[in-house]
Amino acid sequence: MRIHDDRRFHPASAPDYVPVQQLRSLQLERLRRIVGRAFDRVELFRRRMEERGLVPDGVRSLEDLGKLPFAGKADLRDTYPFGLFASPMEEVVRLHASSGTTGKPTVVAYTESDLRVWTEVMVRSLAACGLHRGDVVQNAYGYGLFTGGLGAHYGAEALGATVIPISGGNTDRQIMVMQDFGVTAICCTPSYFLHLVERGRELGANFSRLRAGIFGAEPWSEAMRRRIEADTGVKAYDIYGLSEIVGPGVGIECFAQSGLHIFEDHFYPEVVDPATGEVLPDGAEGELVLTTLSKDAMPMIRYRTRDVTAIIPEPCACGRSVRRIRRISRRSDDMFIIRGVNVFPSQVETALLAVEGTLPHYQIVLTRQKGLDEVEVRVEVTPEVFSDEVRALEVLKRKLEQSLEHTLGIRALVTLVGPRTLQRSEGKAKRVLDERQI
Amino acid sequence: MKLRQLSLFLENRPGQLKLPCQVLGHAGIDILSMSLADTQQFGILRLIVKDEERARRVLEEAGCVVKVTEVLAVEVPDRAGGLAEVLEAFELCGLSVEYIYPLSAGHRGKTAVLAFRVEDPDAAVKLLGQSGIRVLSREEAFEAMGA
Numbered sequence: 336m337r338i339h340d341d342r343r344f345h346p347a348s349a350p351d352y353v354p355v356q357q358l359r360s361l362q363l364e365r366l367r368r369i370v371g372r373a374f375d376r377v378e379l380f381r382r383r384m385e386e387r388g389l390v391p392d393g394v395r396s397l398e399d400l401g402k403l404p405f406a407g408k409a410d411l412r413d414t415y416p417f418g419l420f421a422s423p424m425e426e427v428v429r430l431h432a433s434s435g436t437t438g439k440p441t442v443v444a445y446t447e448s449d450l451r452v453w454t455e456v457m458v459r460s461l462a463a464c465g466l467h468r469g470d471v472v473q474n475a476y477g478y479g480l481f482t483g484g485l486g487a488h489y490g491a492e493a494l495g496a497t498v499i500p501i502s503g504g505n506t507d508r509q510i511m512v513m514q515d516f517g518v519t520a521i522c523c524t525p526s527y528f529l530h531l532v533e534r535g536r537e538l539g540a541n542f543s544r545l546r547a548g549i550f551g552a553e554p555w556s557e558a559m560r561r562r563i564e565a566d567t568g569v570k571a572y573d574i575y576g577l578s579e580i581v582g583p584g585v586g587i588e589c590f591a592q593s594g595l596h597i598f599e600d601h602f603y604p605e606v607v608d609p610a611t612g613e614v615l616p617d618g619a620e621g622e623l624v625l626t627t628l629s630k631d632a633m634p635m636i637r638y639r640t641r642d643v644t645a646i647i648p649e650p651c652a653c654g655r656s657v658r659r660i661r662r663i664s665r666r667s668d669d670m671f672i673i674r675g676v677n678v679f680p681s682q683v684e685t686a687l688l689a690v691e692g693t694l695p696h697y698q699i700v701l702t703r704q705k706g707l708d709e710v711e712v713r714v715e716v717t718p719e720v721f722s723d724e725v726r727a728l729e730v731l732k733r734k735l736e737q738s739l740e741h742t743l744g745i746r747a748l749v750t751l752v753g754p755r756t757l758q759r760s761e762g763k764a765k766r767v768l769d770e771r772q773i
Numbered sequence: 774m775k776l777r778q779l780s781l782f783l784e785n786r787p788g789q790l791k792l793p794c795q796v797l798g799h800a801g802i803d804i805l806s807m808s809l810a811d812t813q814q815f816g817i818l819r820l821i822v823k824d825e826e827r828a829r830r831v832l833e834e835a836g837c838v839v840k841v842t843e844v845l846a847v848e849v850p851d852r853a854g855g856l857a858e859v860l861e862a863f864e865l866c867g868l869s870v871e872y873i874y875p876l877s878a879g880h881r882g883k884t885a886v887l888a889f890r891v892e893d894p895d896a897a898v899k900l901l902g903q904s905g906i907r908v909l910s911r912e913e914a915f916e917a918m919g920a
Contacts, residue, residue, distance in 0.1 A: 716815075717838065718833075718838050721840050722840065723780035724817075725812055751814065752784050753784045
């Protein structure tokens with residue numbers, strides 16, 4: 336099958352190509368403003384800077400950013416729900432939220448101007464993948480508190496494409512719509528797309544008009560891209576984003592498909608050593624740290640993404656001046672992303688505790704079957720819960736599965752295992768076993 | 774009138790059954806009877822031994838999850854239709870049987886002894902006594918198993 340490719344220039348992409356010197360001075364100007372805003376309006380940022388004797392005026396170069404303290408997921412949790420907002424609610428026009436570790440979500444806010452920036456970077460993202468007016472975009476990211484759905488929606492609409500806001504789920508209807516509406520591009524997780532393709536084959540569907548897939552919200556690999564492209568003729572692009580920074584549209588691949596361009600006029604990337612926090616030179620692998628340069632409602636200074644990557648310093652074949660990062664290969668902490676949902680081991684613990692009353696030893700095993708991510712939780716049987724009857728053990732297994740689904744929002748399979756069979760390690764237990772071949 | 778059995782949780786993978794048997798062997802504890810319930814995912818091994826408290830201790834020390842439950846040792850006529858008659862009595866008494874496994878055959882000539890697991894063993898002993906079913910004492914059951 337032919338791989339579709341469209342390299343027409345889109346005017347929205349102009350900021351992707353500004354000369355590097357001009358880009359750096361724009362970044363510095365924006366950085367100084369946003370650090371000032373965070374210091375003036377967000378207690379946590381001010382306190383952390385004051386503790387280190389730092390003032391916003393001390394930021395005189397982009398390198399000075401490296402002296403500022405980090406922020407992380409825990410800060411959103413600790414200041415739940417609105418503690419990191421830098422705008423009064425009168426100026427906040429949208430809230431989104433993502434799953435957190437304690438059952439409480441982490442909340443993010445947008446002013447009108449923030450939404451404009453978000454839409455702008457989404458337009459630039461879709462344009463980088465060769466989408467334009469006339470494309471029919473099926474948006475199968477979930478609509479709601481998750482940023483994926485609305486982010487892609489407004490971006491595609493502003494691009495001038497025809498948007499089908501179908502949201503996630505209901506695979507057979509997705510296939511019918513894709514075929515009958517002549518869909519040319521789809522936004523969803525790559526594993527869900529493979530599932531759609533597989534089901535489409537069973538139904539004898541014809542997707543010949545589909546030419547591009549904008550895939551994100553979970554880690555995937557080059558091998559998976561090759562499989563998608565060879566199987567379907569659809570050009571598969573990797574999109575990156577996180578709600579704490581803006582949502583989808585922080586970065587995207589261009590037609591060269593060799594690393595993701597970060598829209599660094601709005602999101603400044605650094606890569607640091609995850610253990611020491613030391614800034615690493617371009618090219619070195621470490622944890623991605625992002626600073627929002629233009630986000631008013633919720634500025635983020637040096638947010639630790641936990642995503643492991645490296646900045647690619649070499650210029651890209653596409654000519655964009657905004658730098659690229661390597662595809663995210665893994666995370667530097669225990670959190671894992673499954674079918675677009677962030678899951679922490681502590682959530683699994685909450686679910687197990689709710690059923691058993693005490694916390695059994697457990698291990699989370701991630702696998703990918705038929706292109707779909709699966710979560711298996713292995714739970715050691717304790718004398719307290721062990722029953723002589725098969726039925727009672729099956730009831731226990733089902734209760735654990737229901738509690739997990741209730742807490743995580745996704746289905747998980749429970750396997751009961753014998754006592755002391757799960758690996759114990761010194762200090763921190765290896766809770767997550769990622770066996771996904773991606 | 775009741776027999777105490779040991780139930781063990783087993784994972785459904787090679788080598789799982791051998792471990793508890795070895796542990797009991799090293800401790801010099803003879804397995805008088807046993808049954809194995811299996812599902813796709815896990816199994817439950819049920820054992821009858823003479824010194825169940827010691828057996829439990831050594832098994833737990835070896836890392837097994839052990840539960841002690843009570844079963845009834847019931848005499849069943851060793852001929853065609855024998856078990857059906859006994860089950861009929863259970864049914865008339867309103868007792869539902871969770872599972873059954875054999876303890877011995879050829880006891881006192883033409884009878885077999887089976888372990889019956891019911892929800893309320895004490896109530897069952899009383900009801901069965903009234904309906905002419907013989908429930909063996911612990912000592913009688915051990916004797917029937919040649920221990």
